[in-house]
Amino acid sequence: MRDTAAAPALSEALLDWYDRHARRMPWRVGPAARAAGLRPDPYAVWLSEIMLQQTTVAAVKSYFEAFTRRWPTVEALAAAEDADVMAAWAGLGYYARARNLLKCARVVVSDHGGAFPADHDALLKLPGIGPYTAAAISAIAFDIPATVVDGNVERVMARLHDEHTPLPAAKPILTEHARALTPAARPGDHAQAVMDLGATICTPKNPACGLCPWRPVCAAWGAGTAAELPKKTPKKAKPVRHGIAYLARRVDGAWLLETRPESGLLGGMLGWPGSDWVGLEDTPRPAPPIQAEWKTLGEEARHTFTHFHLRLALCTALVPMDRTPGRGTFVPAEEFRPADLPTLMRKAFDLARPR
DNA sequence: AACACGGGGTA
DNA sequence: TACCCAGTGTT
Known part of the structure; x- marks a missing residue:
């Protein structure tokens, strides 16, 4: 033409x-x-x-x-x-x-x-x-x-x-x-x-x-x-990052969630409290968001973002009614909808929820 | 100009 | 698993 x-x-x-x-x-x-x-x-x-x-x-x-x-x-x-x-x-x-x-x-x-x-x-x-x-x-x-x-x-x-x-x-x-x-x-x-x-x-x-x-x-x-066509300049490979997320369920069925910061990855969305996501696999874990008997799940949540792969280790706990969280807010069972979560957080929920 | 920012689809 | 696709905002 x-x-x-x-x-x-x-x-x-x-x-x-x-x-x-x-x-x-x-x-x-x-x-x-x-x-x-x-x-x-x-x-x-x-x-x-x-x-x-x-x-x-x-x-x-x-x-x-x-x-x-x-x-x-x-x-x-x-x-x-x-x-x-x-x-x-x-x-x-x-x-x-x-x-x-x-x-x-x-x-x-x-x-x-x-x-x-x-x-x-x-x-x-x-x-x-x-x-x-x-x-x-x-x-x-x-x-x-x-x-x-x-x-x-x-x-x-x-x-x-x-x-x-x-x-x-x-x-x-x-x-x-x-x-x-x-x-x-x-x-x-x-x-x-x-x-x-x-x-x-x-x-x-x-x-x-x-x-x-x-x-x-x-x-x-x-x-x-x-x-x-069209030709494109080659893109670079995605690195792998690692992190940990804490999924706390209170005995009345409420889940401990937090709203992520406005800017950055998944900004403004609901998510599970946890660590930053970094390039090293063995990194110091942050303190759990609430005192409880935490267990590490055998399976990680895997998710790929625009420019990296994420492997997210999952810890779960069943929390008594009288504990107060250091991070996040308990969302009552009747108000919690997994569909309100971004896909990564929903994957983590699907692996961690009681079955 | 380079990078950050999800998720879904196909091979 | 790996690769492909596709605009805006920030730095």
Whole structure:
């Protein structure tokens, strides 16, 4: 694809494909509703785009439905308790997104009268909204011809132009290619169409070029290089870290939990009291959070984070009613929901709970 | 520019 | 088990 004069024809072919193949999603306005002049709700667009950062459509769907059922408007979300939002986000990962989601909702209510700004630069100033999300909301919710570049778009552009420069160095080049294709009409549908194309046809492995509306103009198709693009600079191996967690159950069934610090790993989420996680296997253990007869479990909780593997040793104890914890708070059995825990802490619970 | 930050899926 | 995928904020 070298001829930029062909851009309008390319976008037209893509929109035609999109109208026939668009995936149904809870936050999308369907073709019939769009034809009737209905615009997407900016709150729904924003919420879905935050959830979709680094996360697949399949993982997001049920969370999006739960959030919009419980908090149907940005005003409702802004008024929510922090702990309720963090618990509802549990399992979705990248918990800074949930903290910024609440911050953003509160700024939109207090500084913008409850309406998301229809302006790329104003959106960019909001917590949790970066270049991708600002462009996505501009295009999808407000019909502004912003250029939306996510990992799908990068891959599609790398192949369309047979660009062999490795990411992330290639990002400005790929962004410029995407900008040249962005149409004045239906920019939101165009953006979603490129991302859908990347998610369903122009996939990382085994791209379905035979079904691609852009195959006739795709440079990588011509060169036979589609499957090896985009090139990426090699990533480094994940080290292993070790730690220990204390799971205390009081005789009345209450569990001893603490809210983790706002910043850092699993920030703001519930967790079991324990040690820091370090590179050495044999490290001094911190004092248990409460005096009891502690037993070490035979099995460790294993979990992989973005940049390290964790092996978490587990200690359990059954605690009499009259003890006071030095760390954490007992959560009564009827209030404790394992689903409110991030995945690592839920794995630890599943190994340690009485069976 | 490099790093921190989860979880799910496939081979 | 190992590898792949994917935006924002901080430093």
